[in-house]
Amino acid sequence: MEKTTQAASEDLHIGRQIRDLRKAKRITLATLAKEVNKSVGYLSQVERGTSSLPIGVLQAISTVLGVRASWFFHPEENACNGESEYIVRAYHRRTIAFSGIGAHEELLSPRLSGQLLLIMTRLAPGGSGGETPRQRKGEEAGYVVAGTLELTIGDQTFILETGDSFSLADDKQHLIHNPGDTETQILWVMTGSDY
Numbered sequence: 001m002e003k004t005t006q007a008a009s010e011d012l013h014i015g016r017q018i019r020d021l022r023k024a025k026r027i028t029l030a031t032l033a034k035e036v037n038k039s040v041g042y043l044s045q046v047e048r049g050t051s052s053l054p055i056g057v058l059q060a061i062s063t064v065l066g067v068r069a070s071w072f073f074h075p076e077e078n079a080c081n082g083e084s085e086y087i088v089r090a091y092h093r094r095t096i097a098f099s100g101i102g103a104h105e106e107l108l109s110p111r112l113s114g115q116l117l118l119i120m121t122r123l124a125p126g127g128s129g130g131e132t133p134r135q136r137k138g139e140e141a142g143y144v145v146a147g148t149l150e151l152t153i154g155d156q157t158f159i160l161e162t163g164d165s166f167s168l169a170d171d172k173q174h175l176i177h178n179p180g181d182t183e184t185q186i187l188w189v190m191t192g193s194d195y
Helices: 002-024 028-038 040-048 056-066 076-081
Strands: 094-098 101-109 118-122 140-146 149-152 158-162 166-169 174-177 184-191
Touching: 002 040, 002 056, 028 040, 028 056, 118 174, 140 149, 158 166
Parallel strands: none
Antiparallel strands: 094 101, 101 118, 118 184, 140 166, 140 184, 149 158, 149 174
């Protein structure tokens, strides 16, 4: 009986993460279902933790959501003491690597569904956020933890150094780039769940 309860808890945990990430990326359940060749009803059950999720289906969902399947897993110790709803330990961060552009992001918030997101972006020397300007819904602010950041907002370009900060309104497109020869780290605070 204990194993059944634990398995149900793990299914619910992964289901919530899938739902949170899917919504943050503005992918409908119907679109996800079509992409992974499963029914909307089945995926709804997975997100609610009432259906088990085979690894093959999790891998397909991960591909559509743009993350590795391991992104959804957390060590058992977090689930047991209940801290995962409130705390993210440095060694338990969920990450997304954008190797083609030299960027790596770590989710510092426990969940993607809250009103406030905290993200650490690491840019390798010469790395960037990509060639397409980013524009999120909601306000966002950043703090340069380490390195140098080239920030382009509209047609203006700024060079920020360690300790500098900035904020962006929700209608401002922007680009980020590391012009230096050491890693740049940016701590982002964002409102809304558009990530």
